[in-house]
Every structure is written in C-alpha cells, then in structure tokens.
Amino acid sequence: MTDITRIEAAAARMAGHIRRTPLLSSPFVDALAGRRVLVKAECLQHTGSFKARGGWSALSALPPEARARGVIAYSSGNHAQGVAAAARAFEAPAVIVMPADAPRLKIDNTRTLGAEVVLYDRATEDRDAIGAALAAERGLTLIRPYDEVEVIAGQGTCGLEIAEQALEAGVTQADVLTCCGGGGLTAGVALALEARAPGLRARPAEPAGFDDTARSLAAGSIQRNASLSGSICDAIVTPEPGTLTFPILQRLCGPGLVVSDDEAMRAMAVAFARLKIVLEPGGAVALAAALFRREEIEGDAVICIASGGNVDGAMFCEALARFGTGD
Incomplete structure (x- = not known):
C-alpha cells in the first residue's frame, strides 16, 4: 500500500523532472470566499496538471525491462498526457485509451507527446476491459489513473509540497480541497498531510451529478454514479471511487463538497482574472468549492488545488464571456 515512505521515494525520483508548483493568493479571492484562500497551482505543472507526478512516479518505478516493452493507460486526457510525457522521457512505448468525447486539445496533446491513442465510447464501452485486453495482447504494463500504488504515491508529492508551503505561509490548520475523480490525488495528498501536516485535512470536491466520492463518504461504502x-x-468524471483510494479517503478525509458546472466555470473566470492562471472545469472545482461553499468550510483559511489547465479555447472563452471576473 501507499504510505509516506513510498511518497517520499517518489519525490526523490522526481527531483529535476517535476515542478514544485507555487501556492498563490489574491486579496480579491479572499474577499469573495470570506477567508484566506491559498491556491496550489498544479495547472502550471508539466503537461498542465498534477497527473505528471503520478505518471513519472509509475514509469520511474518500473523495472527497465517492463518499461522497454511499453505501458498502457486509460484517461480522458490528463493522466494520458502525464503517462505519455514520462514514457517519452524514458523512451518507452505508450498506448493511451481515451474516450472519443474527450476535449480535442487533450487527445491532440497526447498524440503529440508520442503516444498511440485508442478512442472508445464511454457510454457503451468499458475502458478497463479495453485496457486489460491491449495490455495482455502486447505485453504492456497497465498504469491505472488512480487505483495504482505508485500513481497515488506520485500524487502524494503534491501534499508534501503543500505541507511545506502552508507552514511557510503561517497556515497550520485548514481544509485542503482537492478536485476528485477516482481519488488518487485526494488519497495521496491525505497521506502526505497525515504524516507532515496533521492540522491540514483533505476534502474532495466534485461536480454535481458525479459526486460519487461525497456520497460514498457519507454512506460509508462505495457508491456508483448513475x-x-x-x-x-x-x-474528474469517473464511475466510483477506487478500491485502493476509498479506504484512505474514508480514514483521513473530511466530508465531500459538490459544485455545479456553472460554479466551476465561474471559478475559472476568477482564477484567470485574479490569479492569472488558466483552469479547465474539472481543475477548478476545488476553487469553486472554496468560493461558493463557504458555509461548509471551517476556519480562517482554506487551501485548494487548481489541478489542471488543459481547457479547449471555446470552453475557456465561454467561461470568460459568461462570468467576466467571476466576482
């Protein structure tokens, strides 16, 4: 299982390859949220999201002979790019199974990074089955997007940085909001905080209608999205929390937070106008929760992870046109 020792080992392997992203703030964002807000800008990470951490962690942990045969992953785009970028750095073949309705930017970026892209219909086809079949057929190592020990460890390095940066900022007690799909980032961050900053508590944020983690935490058992x-x-649209991640979330996380698509778009506008960063909708839900669920958060400060910035131009323009500065 993933633990702080494995997270620290992943951090050591990442040295010189993964960015230490900044913790941003703005008085305008603080005023809108009604408390101090610190934003971990993972949108500035290599490939535009925290997924570069998990991709590098997983590839760097493989035996050389397994890397040489190649890897396979399934993803709507950010894990795809993280694995593809790491595979290119290690000169390893990579096959990525992606939903056909994924943003064109993410599909194109994954191909540009040198991976073979296999598209599927997420409404009628099972990505797990496709990935498993291709892995067996070609002798590839499957790197799952969240239910993977070394991927969780890689995402946990973001939590190590938050622990250090929050202390530097004078924040020792706060909720740390994460954009949550299957729970790899949330689980890794929660483990890192438990060991390095016990006054900080991870809390998952999700879009309405796809709040399987929030419902699972409330029910005490894994709940699936309809x-x-x-x-x-x-x-961050996933069927349900992972079997590896959920026990970690259940043990360490606070209640889940849920925001609407419009609130995610409004948070995108706030991030651009006030923090000067570009976010995709799924990467903005933690900030949206900090801004628009203030009554569900305690304390004088909140930390949120801006987890990805791979947004299509049309979607980004729509957010700015509809919400301006987001205030």
Whole structure:
C-alpha cells in the first residue's frame, strides 16, 4: 500500500523532472470566499496538471525491462498526457485509451507527446476491459489513473509540497480541497498531510451529478454514479471511487463538497482574472468549492488545488464571456 515512505521515494525520483508548483493568493479571492484562500497551482505543472507526478512516479518505478516493452493507460486526457510525457522521457512505448468525447486539445496533446491513442465510447464501452485486453495482447504494463500504488504515491508529492508551503505561509490548520475523480490525488495528498501536516485535512470536491466520492463518504461504502458522462468537468468524471483510494479517503478525509458546472466555470473566470492562471472545469472545482461553499468550510483559511489547465479555447472563452471576473 501507499504510505509516506513510498511518497517520499517518489519525490526523490522526481527531483529535476517535476515542478514544485507555487501556492498563490489574491486579496480579491479572499474577499469573495470570506477567508484566506491559498491556491496550489498544479495547472502550471508539466503537461498542465498534477497527473505528471503520478505518471513519472509509475514509469520511474518500473523495472527497465517492463518499461522497454511499453505501458498502457486509460484517461480522458490528463493522466494520458502525464503517462505519455514520462514514457517519452524514458523512451518507452505508450498506448493511451481515451474516450472519443474527450476535449480535442487533450487527445491532440497526447498524440503529440508520442503516444498511440485508442478512442472508445464511454457510454457503451468499458475502458478497463479495453485496457486489460491491449495490455495482455502486447505485453504492456497497465498504469491505472488512480487505483495504482505508485500513481497515488506520485500524487502524494503534491501534499508534501503543500505541507511545506502552508507552514511557510503561517497556515497550520485548514481544509485542503482537492478536485476528485477516482481519488488518487485526494488519497495521496491525505497521506502526505497525515504524516507532515496533521492540522491540514483533505476534502474532495466534485461536480454535481458525479459526486460519487461525497456520497460514498457519507454512506460509508462505495457508491456508483448513475451516468458516465454529462458534465463539462470531464477530467474528474469517473464511475466510483477506487478500491485502493476509498479506504484512505474514508480514514483521513473530511466530508465531500459538490459544485455545479456553472460554479466551476465561474471559478475559472476568477482564477484567470485574479490569479492569472488558466483552469479547465474539472481543475477548478476545488476553487469553486472554496468560493461558493463557504458555509461548509471551517476556519480562517482554506487551501485548494487548481489541478489542471488543459481547457479547449471555446470552453475557456465561454467561461470568460459568461462570468467576466467571476466576482
């Protein structure tokens, strides 16, 4: 299982390859949220999201002979790019199974990074089955997007940085909001905080209608989403929490937070106008929760992870046109 020792080992392997992203703030954002807000800008990470951490962690942990045979992953785009970028750095073949309705930018970026892209219909086809079949056929190592020990460890390095940066900022007690799909980032961050900043508590944020983690935490057992598509937050639309991640979330996380697609788009506008960063909808839900669920958050400060910035131009323009500065 993933633990702090494995997270620290992943951090050591990442040295010189993964960015230490900044913790941003703005008095305008603080005023809108009604408390101090610190934003971990993972949208500035290599490939535009925290998924570069998990991709590098997983590839760097493989035996050289397995890397040489190649890897396979399934993803709507951010894990795809993280694995593809790491595979290119290690000169390893990569096959990525992606939903056909994923943003064109993410599909194109994954191909540009040198991966073979296999498209599927997420409403009628099972990506797990496709990935498993291709892995067996070609002798590839499957790197799952969240239910993977080394991927969770890689995402946990973001939590190590938050622990250090929050202390530097004088924040020792706060909720740390994460954009949550299958729970890899949330689980990794929660484990890192438990060991390095116990006054900080991870809390998952999700889009309405795809709040399987929030419902699972409330119910005490894994709950599945009724639909696999229908939100603009494509990066975090997953069927249910992972079997590896959920026990970690259940033990360490606070209650889940849920925001609407419109609130995610409004948070995109706020991030651009006030923090000067570009976010995709799924990467903005934690900030949206900090801004628009203030009554569900305690304390004088909140930390949120801006987890991805791979947004199509049309979607980004729509957010700015509809919400301006977001205030």
